[in-house]
Amino acid sequence: MSVVGRVVVSILGLAGVPAAWLLIRQNLAEPWLAVVLFILFETVVALGAMVISVAHQTIRRRLEQVANVVDLALGRRVSRYARxxxxxxxxxxxxxxxxxxxxxxxxxxxxxxxxxxxxxxxxxxxxxxxxxxxxxxxxxxxxxxxxxxxxxxxxxxxxxxxxxxxxxxxxxxxxxxxxxxxxxxxxxxxxxxxxxxxxxxxxxxxxxxxxxxxxxxxxxxxxxxxxxxxxxxxxxxxxxxxxxxxxxxxxxxxxxxxxxxxxxxxxxxxxxxxxxxxxxxxxxxxxxxxxxxxxxxxxxLTTGQIWHFVHTWCLASERLATGKTGPEIDRRASEEAEDLLGQLVSAPALQELAVNPLLLTMMVLVHRERRALPSGRADLYNQVCDVMLWRRMESKKLEVKPSGVVRQRILAALAYEMMLGETRDFPRAEVVAVFDRMLQSIDAEVTAEALLESIVDSSGLLIERERDLFAFTHHTLCEYLASVHIRSQGLVSVLIREIENPWWRETILLYVTDTDASAIVEACLERDSGAALSLAFDCIRNHGQIHRHLRERLDAFRRQAFADDATPEHRLRVARALATGHFRTLVALENGTLVCSEPVPENLYWLFCRDTGILLPDGLHSLSTDTDRPALGMWRGEAERFVAWFNEAAAEESGSRFRIASADEVAAVPKEHFRKLTANAVLSFPEASGSGTAAPERMPFLHQARAIASIEETEAAELLPDAGRLVVGLCLAEAVALGRHLSDARSLDFDQIGDICDRMDLLLSIARVICGSEWNRVNSVLAGRVRRLRELNGRIRVLSVQRDPRIQERVSQLLAGLVDFYGDVDPTDVTNILDPLHLDVADRKPIRSVMMGLALDRALTEVEAAYIGAGSGSGFMPSHDVSAAIVSRFAITLSTAARLGTGHRDLEGLSRLDRGLREARTILKSSVGPSDWAAVAADRLLSTAHPILSRQVRASRPELIRIRTSALVLAAESELLDFPEEAEEFRMVADGASLLEDRLSGRAPLEVLFLARE
Structure with a gap:
């Protein structure tokens, strides 16, 4: 209760005495009643005072609490702590x-x-x-x-x-x-x-x-x-x-x-x-x-982010160093940045590391200090240690005790101990123990603890990653310093012992960059394991110092893998070594994808082909085992098989899986990396579609001029069944027709007889194309007889007036010679040709259509119509030029009937043609009959094309010409037989044969294979 309250209560308590006295004095109450009232009054006052006191304390507490809450809220609201x-x-x-x-x-x-x-x-x-x-x-x-x-x-x-x-x-x-x-x-x-x-x-x-x-x-x-x-x-x-x-x-x-x-x-x-x-x-x-x-x-980091970081760092550093801004400062910073980026592009090993922000920062710092970026990691780490430990401090005239060389020696000993323990962290006690041991051998007034704190504070090479637990800024620095210690202490035996231990691989490679690596390479050859051989090849790849006889031995080991008598095991070991070397060419793209900056070399692809039985790519004609010349012209399915094989071969070393790089990924690789590509290299394969099959390839339609040349070059002995018999049979049909005309001397039609002789001349001209290698044999039989028929035709005009009976006899003798020859080839066909129930020998067209199909028959008929009339009745014998023109006309007519397209078509891989050809052959045979000329020709085409299109054998140019011409003839035949879908399949085969021919000759662009890491 407050003072005022206590005063009021006291006054009220004292007021009860005079009040009671007045009641008694004025006789207002009996004395005893006045006393009772007095006691009651004082009791009420006392109780009231007590109630008021308790209420006051409660209210005060509540008011204090409200005030505190308001004060805290206002305090937090107006406090400057947040700011x-x-x-x-x-x-x-x-x-x-x-x-x-x-x-x-x-x-x-x-x-x-x-x-x-x-x-x-x-x-x-x-x-x-x-x-x-x-x-x-x-x-x-x-x-x-x-x-x-x-x-x-x-x-x-x-x-x-x-x-x-x-x-x-x-x-x-x-x-x-x-x-x-x-x-x-x-x-x-x-x-x-x-x-x-x-x-x-x-x-x-x-x-x-x-x-x-x-x-x-x-x-x-x-x-x-x-x-x-x-x-x-x-x-x-x-x-x-x-x-x-x-x-x-x-x-x-x-x-x-x-x-x-x-x-x-x-x-x-x-x-x-x-x-x-x-x-x-x-x-x-x-x-x-x-x-x-x-x-x-x-x-x-992506390539773009690396570019941005280097440029912004150089600009910020230049402005800080000079305290100025302006175009000149911007120009100097840009030149410095471009110099660094150019050196990164030319050093793939460092480009690979530059995707790591910390390592990129280290490179920027070293480049700014030295104005040069070394070509190898060992040089980079050496310069980093050089600058960190003493050079920069000395440039500022700061005392360095012990010297930077001694500090590096001590850190190298620590790195070696950490490598031996296969750990990245060392507790303080063990770090101090290593430092103390090294300090005992030098005259330095510094304790191990003080040196540790100095190195951590000033160099940044060693950090206290956790409390009393120390590690190098990056493990690669530990590996480099361990290699320095091994080199200085002559501990190469430790590396030899660990050549198959992945933990030591980078240390070994850093060691051999500046030291004789002969002992290590010799040990790798003796171990003869995939990991050891891969390390040996990497030692050479990293420009290690190796005795000549070991280089020759390792080179002979590599070359033996490409010998005909090499064992599969030997080839696979060399393949693993080459694969390991290849995936170390990775560069980072802007999206972070790692792509091998060089295409798969042909020596590695050749080993894949020998190991799996896959055919060599179209662009590999002579293997060069000494260079990294890219493999050219593999088909997509084969490329996918190579990737699976590569992943298996490189799994031990890479720890990653690879895939075919996409077109966008290859396009994003800086062009400076494409050092070994030919001008006509295709940098990627078509993307796979959602169904998992290869997307269509763009393939040009076969031009008619090329189709004509193909027909002109083709030996029809490959195109047509029994071409020699076909020509003799056609000549026989013409001779039979001639004999019929001459059998009745009373009704001789000299113009018709002349046409028959001219047709036989024309057949001889075309026979050079149709008969091919059989031409000499056919010509020896026909040429003399046709010449005698021509002579006979000339004499007929004279003898007809005399009705010389010897005409019939001479014609019969000529026909007998033809029949005898034809019978020697196949007597059955003579019967078929001469059987009046089978064919009317007076009508040559049915004979041709059966023996050579509708397309060839129509082409030959059109040629006859164009050239027969010129020599009618005059003993027409085409000259060489005219003969060539006849053949060209024949080829033009036939290629036109094939309805060739223009531009490009989509082709789902060359291997797709084999399936389409089979389907077209099946439908054609079921429609026209298995013995029809078209069915027989389709069988012959499939037997020739299937081993090539299914990649069982490698094609030759003559085979591809025959395939193309046969496919064109069958396309024309299918159009005439009203099979448009089958005709399109045959046209695609002709187009594919042309593409294959161009690939083999180097006229068409050939694929190279780039790999990306998954």
């Missing part, structure tokens, strides 16, 4: 984190000036995706920036998975900065929280009551303005935060990582209105999965 915190976030993340670099630049650019958004794609981590280079295939999913996942109406939980140096931490730092400076109207959740989990793993594991707000206070510390009470709890409760938890994989022990993961799960559930992002390497996340998280993966 100071955002400023703190922006300052902490304003510049690139130089502590992550192997070399601290003299001028650190602002993060926003050089930041490249690597992009995210959905996907779970795999066991293969933890390396420096990407292993996840680019399946066409679009890269998305992280801000598209965050600040939605519904909160987001992301697990961002990425390779070492892939840009995960930089992504979070840029995100924190972006959220902190976003206008209020553009951002739902405006409070970024960035926490490195490795710094608080122990606290999280030991303090079961630690909540997210408490962890944030630990991470942020004290700012210039004190935090209003409960400020972080309110922000988390209201869903105002973007919580960025970096490096789940960097929590060292699995048990601690699991505890941290479970803690994160609880905080996500407790503060579900906020966005959460957790980063990790793949292997770390696999043992500590966050169930609520959507997994996305960081993608490697």
């Amino acid at each position: 100071h915190y955002r400023r703190y976030v922006l300052e902490e993340n304003a510049h690139l984190n130089a502590r992550d670099l192997a070399h601290t630049p003299s001028h650190i650019p602002e993060l926003d000036a050089v930041y490249v958004d690597v992009g995210l794609v959905p996907g779970s981590p795999s066991a293969r995706s933890g390396g420096i280079l990407p292993h996840t295939p680019d399946d066409g999913r679009e890269r998305r920036p992280i801000h598209e996942f965050l600040d939605r109406k519904e909160p987001t939980v992301l697990a961002v998975i990425g390779a070492p140096g892939g840009g995960k931490t930089t992504l979070l730092r840029h995100t924190a900065s972006r959220v902190a400076k976003a206008p209020k109207q553009e951002q739902r959740r405006r409070i970024p929280v960035l926490v490195a989990l490795r710094d608080f793993a122990e606290l999280i594991s030991t303090d079961r009551h630690l909540d997210l707000a408490g962890l944030i206070r630990e991470a942020v510390g004290r700012l210039a303005v004190a935090e209003p009470d409960g400020w972080w709890e309110v922000q988390l409760r209201e869903g105002n935060c973007v919580v960025l938890l970096d490096g789940l994989d960097e929590v060292a022990r699995t048990v601690d990582r699991t505890a941290v993961s479970e803690w994160i799960e609880r905080q996500i559930s407790k503060h579900a209105a906020n966005d959460f992002v957790i980063t990790s390497r793949p292997h770390g996340y696999q043992t500590a999965v966050i169930p609520q998280a959507t997994v996305v993966q960081v993608r490697p």
Whole structure:
């Protein structure tokens, strides 16, 4: 009760005495009653005072509570803490984190000036995706920036998975900065929280009551303005935060990582209105999965992003270094960037590494210091170590104790011990032990602990990845320094022992770049395993120093694989070595896909053909085992089989799978990489359709001029069954007709007799085409008789007046000679021709149509109509020029009947022709009968074309000409028989034969095979 209240109560209590006295004095009440009233009054006053006192305390407490709530709310509302915190976030993340670099630049650019958004794609981590280079295939999913996942109406939980140096931490730092400076109207959740989990793993594991707000206070510390009470709890409760938890994989022990993961799960559930992002390497996340998280993966830099990063870095660095801006500064920065990018293009090994943001940053730093980018990784790492450990410090006149050379020697010893232990992390005690042992051999006034702290602080080569757990910035630096230690200490025996151990492979290759590799190569040859031989070839490929006799021995070993008597096992071992060398030519595209920058070489493809029985490609005529000349002209199905074979051969070394690169992927490869391509190389195969079959290829229609030339060149002995007998039979039919006319001397028609003789002359002219290799034999029989018939025809005109009976006798003798000859060839056909029930020998057309089909018959008839009249009755004998014209006219007529197309057609692979030819042959035989000329000719075409189209044998030019001509004749025949679909199939065969001929001769573009990593 307050003082006033106590005074009032006291007055009321004292007032009861005079009031009671007045009652007695004025006789208003009996004395005893006055006393009772007095007691009652005092009791009421006392009770009232007690009630008022209790109520006052309760009201005061409630008022104090209301005042506190109002005060806190107003305090948080008007407090400057949020503004100071955002400023703190922006300052902490304003510049690139130089502590992550192997070399601290003299001028650190602002993060926003050089930041490249690597992009995210959905996907779970795999066991293969933890390396420096990407292993996840680019399946066409679009890269998305992280801000598209965050600040939605519904909160987001992301697990961002990425390779070492892939840009995960930089992504979070840029995100924190972006959220902190976003206008209020553009951002739902405006409070970024960035926490490195490795710094608080122990606290999280030991303090079961630690909540997210408490962890944030630990991470942020004290700012210039004190935090209003409960400020972080309110922000988390209201869903105002973007919580960025970096490096789940960097929590060292699995048990601690699991505890941290479970803690994160609880905080996500407790503060579900906020966005959460957790980063990790793949292997770390696999043992500590966050169930609520959507997994996305960081993608490697694309070619365009590499270009952008290099240009922005050079520009920012030049402006910082000079303190100036303007066109001249921009020009100098652009020249520096283009110089670096040009050197990257010419060094595929470094181009492969440049897709990693951290390694690219290292390259930019080395190039800026040295104005040159080395051609090999060993040179790069040497320059990085050189600059980091002492050169830059000395250039600033800073004391370096011990010297940079000694520091590198000590780090090399540490790297060697880590390689022996097959570990990437060393605890502080073991690092100090190695340093102490090395320091004992030199005169240096520095302790191992002090040297460790100095190297970590100044060089960036070694980092404290977790508390008291040290690692090299990148494992490749560890491998390089281990090779330096082995070289200086003469420990090549260790490498020889480990030549089949993948852990040591890069160390061995880095070692041989500047050391005699003879002992290693000799050991590889003695082991004679796929991995060992692959390493031996890589030693030569990396310009290792190797004795001449070993080079010759290794070269002989390689050449033996291409000998006829080589064993399949030997060929396969060499193939594995060549395959391993080939997939090391990978370059990264803008979308992150890795494509082999060089096409599959013909020596590797030749080994594939010998191992599988596949035919050699169309462009491989003479194998060159000494060069990496590309294989040319494989069919798509064969290319797919090669990829399967390649994946099996290279699986041991690559740890990845490859596929045929798409046209867009090959087109995106910088043209500087296409060093070994011929002018007519086709850089890709048609894309596969949704059904899984090859998409149509564009194939030109057969031009009529080429068809004519083909017919003129073709020996009809290959085109027509028994061409020699056909010509003799046709001549026999004409002779029989002539004999009939001469049998009745009274009704001689000299013009008709002349036409018959001219037709026989024409047959002899065409016989050169139709009979081919049988021409000499046919000509020896026919030429003399036709000449005698011509002479006889001339004498008929004289003798007819005399009705000389010897005419009949002489004609009979001539006919007998023809019949005898024809009978020697096939007596049955003589019967067929002369059998009046079968054919009317006076009508030559039915005989021809049966013996040579409708198309050839009509072509021959048209030629007769054009040329017979010119020599009618004059003993017509075509000259050589006229004979050639006759043959040309015959070919033109026949090709026209085949109805050739123009332009291009779609062809679903050359192998598709074999199936179409079979179908056309079957339908034709079932329609016209198996003994019809068209059916027989289709059988003959299939027997010739099938082994070629099914890739059982390699085609020759004469075979392809015969196939083309036969297909053209059958196309014309099918059109006349009203089979348009079959005619189209035959035309496609003719087109395909022309394409194959051009491929074999080199006139047509030939495919080369590029591989992409899945």
